[in-house]
Amino acid sequence: MKQSICWLRRDLRLHDHHALSMALQNGPTTVVFVFDTHILNKLTKKSDRRVTFIHQSLTEIENELVKKGSSLVVLYGAPEVEIPKLAEKLNVTDIFCNRDYEPYAKSRDKEVEKKLASKKIKFHQFKDSVFFEGHEIVNGSGLPYKVFTPYKNNWLHQFESSNKNIPDYECPLKNIRKFENPDSIVNKDWYKIIGFQEIESILPGGTKEALKRMKRFDGVMADYKEARNFPAVDGTSSISVYIRFGNVSVRDLIRSAAPKKSEGAATWLSEVIWRDFYQMILDQFPHVAEGSFKKEYDNIKWQGSDSHFQKWCEGQTGVPIVDAAMRCLNETGTMHNRLRMIVASFLIKILLVNWKEGERYFAEKLLDFDLASNNGGWQWSSSSGCDAQPYFRIFNPYTQSEKFDAKGEFIRLWCPELKSLSNKEIHRPENVPGYPSAIVNYELNRLKALKMYEAVKKA
Template sequence: MPTRALCWFRRDLRLDDHAPLSQALINHDEIHCVFVFDTTILDALPRQDRRVEFIWHAVAELKETLRQQGSDLIVEHGDPATLIPRLAHRLGAHAVYCAEDYEPAARQRDTRVAETLKQAGIAFHALKDQVIFAKDEILTAAGRPYTVFTPYKNAWLARLHPRDYATWESKTLVSRLARHDDTLVMPSLDQLGFGDTDLCTLRLPLGTSGAETLLKDFLERMDDYAQTRDFPGIKGVSYLSPHLRFGTLSIRRLVKHALEHGGDGASTWLSELIWREFYQQLLWHFPHAATTSFKPEYRDLAFENDTARFEAWREGATGYPIVDAAMRQLKRSGWMHNRLRMIVASFLVKDLLIDWRWGERHFAELLLDFDLAANNGGWQWAASTGCDAQPYFRIFNPVTQSERFDPEGHFIRRYVPELATLDKRAIHAPWKAKVLPAGFTLGRDYPFPIVDHAAQREKALALFGKREG
């Protein structure tokens, strides 16, 4: 008897190398595809949100690709916990397929969906797709989750087998995609309750086609990655993080590229991909870390939480050029270079003595590539509150970081143009310059530092040191 399945797309907005879709095509005779604009997430967002527009374009391209295959994408808007079981029942589906999601809220949602489907006699299959290893697949010899990255990475690499990053091939089974006689309408951004943003003017390639463009460009630069990745003023990183976040590229393909390419650049990039999985498995095993410090001794630190200083940090007006340039990059583009994420996080927590969760929430509001596991893990690393964290006594000096990673001041000049006339020595710490350009007045054209780094460093050491003892 012919069987029918529903493939539910979420953070896997592609047809290529798609584990749930491939399994559905193998196991069933007719496959319907659906994406839900989830109101339980969207309702909390501002009317203009770059991520919603990024997703909308990816979904539109996915829909068009399915149409070219003679099928279509059903696009819904509402609560998937209600819509998915209802749709599966209406279509007469015998099973629903989707990719596993490891965030606490997503796990709760999937449990609700699975239970409702079970009551209707419909199977629910959540398959691993956004990571190489998930859940309990990488454990210590004692059967515990790793809480330090390097041992985790070593275990990850030791276990890795070509079958783990083998890509799924489904082209021969496309005839099993459901045909739709009537055109399925996709809601516009406005109908979803959102307006256009500046996403298109940022010239970020969108959808799976955009992801392929970026990947091709990066593969040509991969050999230099280890030497260039820490310098925000040059084109050194992959810029693939939004596409990896929303699954317009598969992690298996990226790992395969890194392994086949070889060399220091590819090895360093692979290590970054493994960091992503390290944070994913941490959130799975320790969901409490999503809302509180991983280390119990740092859960009630007496942060000063000065709101005026926090606002200066948010707006890029701290008087520390590298910090301000980074925060303005985030506000302007929805993205921030990874080295800068570490610098500004350390500055907020260790210099301004503000709770890391304030910064984490700000990043969550603006980052196009926002991923709960990676964002939380990165902030707790910088704040010294997480597992495998930066030790509390290691505090980034924003001036020396600026001098080292933006030595000519190119990045600062791009995002803090009021400093463009300063030379490459003065631009990192204008208040220390013996001579400033004519017409430039510190305190008028650019602020004095809102804190003294040396003094705040001692305060941070005292604050964390009390708890460490």
């Protein structure tokens, strides 16, 4: 008789789940999650919001499975060892999971598949975390796009040609394997087992939390086109961490935006397509994980210093909008998209620090860290990416601040030293006790950045 395992990775939910749906159709299914030592061992801080987020998401899943007489099997170790071991122990015939396009995930899955094949266990993978995969949206020559707009147009064309068909992969849990589990996520101290500590977060994990946010955003999506630019306004969905860990599906997002007629909904859908685009870029051009998409940009001679990088990390640059954004990141693990663009541009083109340093820092701190989107965002900001802003476009943090935080509300929240300044003074303060002076001169360093970039353009 056929027996399935559904291996959860970045898809921590029990609804509209492609792999789970297929596993349940195949036979009695055991749902499994592995705390992967290859990933966890690289996290230097042992209280990490992402780990807490995962723990909360798994707890919710466990509570649902228990209602059906089942449980989530949680393992700790190397997946290429743990998954085949469990499959043998349970006498399973087929393992199901959803595809992951990150280089590490691809090599891990190849290894797992090889080990399973030697035991005559089948390994099945499915499209789930993106709406269209890399090979589905290609240009007239059958090659992947390198520019977003034609990619998006083709994406929308294919979506509309299918009559806006959005699959919903049903997961009827009546075919779940029933058993009791003394080692479940709620029965054991899993934080202790994996060597991490629980940490409070403003965005708790789980599908219920995700749906709450989607419901709130549904009511304001029409205003998104304008509202999304202002960090002090709750104008975006805050769904990124939930889509990163798959508490909701990408199809859930598209289902909420596609039927709406507003410009706000169209703009939001476009952002979700950016996500597909960057997943496609990482899948089709994996060299971006190591360096610039446009390889000549790897030759830039960065002139910035370690101490300036450190001040940027700590939110002590003397540029209020940058400092407020970095302090918010350090404190909460979140940062508004407008601020991500401002701080990235400032680090690269004003502090003249290699964008890889900023990418690494965001990867360590962001709750919604996603290799494809983070790398895409940093390559866009540094002009080294596929469809990046031109190298001579350099955000002026002071005018950005005046435009997008005109009353200094966001700055006041994170830089209390500046609280009493007027709305005019707060963007470029001088000689404020307790607050640093600007560590570099914006106008001068802007010119240095242009020279630094021109040197590699001419070479």
